[in-house]
Amino acid sequence: MKDDAIMTTAATHAAKEPQQPVANPNVSTTPPSRETVGSFTMKVLNGISIAVVVALVPQALLGELLKALVPSYPSLQQFLALIALSASMLPAIIGFLVGMQFKLNPIQNATVAVAAVLGSGVAKVDPDGGFHLQGTGLVINAGVTAAIAVLLAKYIGPKLGQYIVLFLPMIVVVVAGGIGWLVTYPVVNVFSRWLGQVIVGATDLQPILMGAIMAMVFAFLILSPISTVGIATAIFLAGVASGTANLGCVCASFGVCVAGWRANPVAASLLPVIGSPKVHMANIMGRPLNFLPILCTSAIVGAIGGWLGISGTPISAGFGISGLVGPVTALNAEGWGWTFGNVLIIIGIFIVVPLLLSIVFVRLFERAGIIRPDHYRLDFV
Known part of the structure; x- marks a missing residue:
């Protein structure tokens, strides 16, 4: 009887204790750390650096060799296309690795990667339908778009709670992706090409x-x-x-x-x-x-x-x-x-x-x- 009374009392106290909410693995519970402009920029640059190595090293090491061998071995053209496609994945890798620098969760990382692709300009709208994928896109603007997406994902994502899956991709794609695609890409593209032409022209002179x-x-x-x-x-x-x-x-x-x-x-x-x-x-x-x-x-x-x-x-x-x-x-x-x-x-x-x-x-x-x-x-x- 005494044991039953103890168990009943314990159960009563347990019922009175407030229920702890179940953690959502897709929502970051860690409060965002304070970032200085310098530390934020360095994390973005580090993400871009790693992404460039991952996406471009295969083409850099094998591209010229395969181009030299393709006339004699046409079957190698498939491998040349393979590494060219891997280079076109650079914007997505930039977005994902920049997100990792900020320790974002999987949903936040994925949305940053999508936004980086949109801002890179690597995919052009095909008049006949679909998209035309070529080159690596604009690396600087992919990084800029990824930075904007990180800010949205990091500071808005946790406030969405259990609705993060529904609303975060939409917000990041429309806002960060839209800014990258429509606003910063034309400006950065013109400036980057101008700077490159100035340097190349000065070197030629x-x-x-x-x-x-x-x-x-x-x-x-x-x-x-x-x-x-x-x-x-x-x-x-x-x-x-x-x-x-x-x-x-x-x-x-x-x-x-x-x-x-x-x-x-x-x-x-x-x-x-x-x-x-x-x-x-x-x-x-x-x-x-x-x-x-x-x-x-x-x-x-x-x-x-x-x-x-x-x-x-x-x-x-x-x-x-x-x-x-x-x-x-x-x-x-x-x-x-x-x-x-x-x-x-x-x-x-x-x-x-x-x-x-x-x-x-x-x-x-x-x-x-x-x-x-x-x-x-x-x-x-």
């Missing part, structure tokens, strides 16, 4: 001077959080401007490799060359003087590249020596070709000269006491 400038700028960008491929594709960088920008990335790769050779294991030292020099981003951003030998090397190599007329594409501009994207693209450019002499020139400008100059300037700045090998130490643990 002053290839040596602009070659040095482009190489220095892209050497810095590839060692920063900003995506070099994203910038190059966004402003449609091509020709000698692209080729010399690529040489800047090459100089950054060899520069940090040489500078950190005595402070890092062999595998870690080679990582900037066979992978990406961005692994040294903290070393350069934390101590800008570490960039000095790379700056000197890239200025000279970029000037030589402008004099030689080293060319590239918007995709190749930001990859450097990784995957041999830059050298292969330069050899396939108009006016070049795979002759013995051209191959020797490309090997010299992409490997021999940057490596030798990196050794010279690294030793020079070391003797001046400005840099030390431990300034370029990589710690992955």
Whole structure:
């Protein structure tokens, strides 16, 4: 009887306790953290950077090779179409990965991805019905649209409660997608093409001077959080401007490799060359003087590249020596070709000269006491 009384009392108290609402897995219960303009922008740029690598690396590494082989092996055309289609998925990947940077839930991420596609302009309305999908779209505007969509999804989504599935996609698509499609795309498209044409035109007029400038700028960008491929594709960088920008990335790769050779294991030292020099981003951003030998090397190599007329594409501009994207693209450019002499020139400008100059300037700045090998130490643990 006593046990029954205890159970009855417990049940009575339990009935009086307020019922806790069941959590909806599609609604984020974490209050939105305060974002500064700088941190918000960096998250968007980081999402774009990762997306560019995921979507464009297959085309960058295999595109030129497959184009060369297709005349002899027509069946490879299917694979060429495959990687071209993967590149067209860039806006969707940008939206999804930007959303992940802000730790959005699946529904919010999906709506941001849809909005980014709408704002990118990658799909054009076909007069005969449906849509025509071509290229990668406008990378900058895909990022801008994704940023607007994130703001809506992050701050409006949680207020919709259980109705998030019904209303959030509609709100984000109409508002963020509409702004990206109708308002920002025409403006950003005109500005991006104008900026690219100005840079390419200036490089054509002053290839040596602009070659040095482009190489220095892209050497810095590839060692920063900003995506070099994203910038190059966004402003449609091509020709000698692209080729010399690529040489800047090459100089950054060899520069940090040489500078950190005595402070890092062999595998870690080679990582900037066979992978990406961005692994040294903290070393350069934390101590800008570490960039000095790379700056000197890239200025000279970029000037030589402008004099030689080293060319590239918007995709190749930001990859450097990784995957041999830059050298292969330069050899396939108009006016070049795979002759013995051209191959020797490309090997010299992409490997021999940057490596030798990196050794010279690294030793020079070391003797001046400005840099030390431990300034370029990589710690992955």
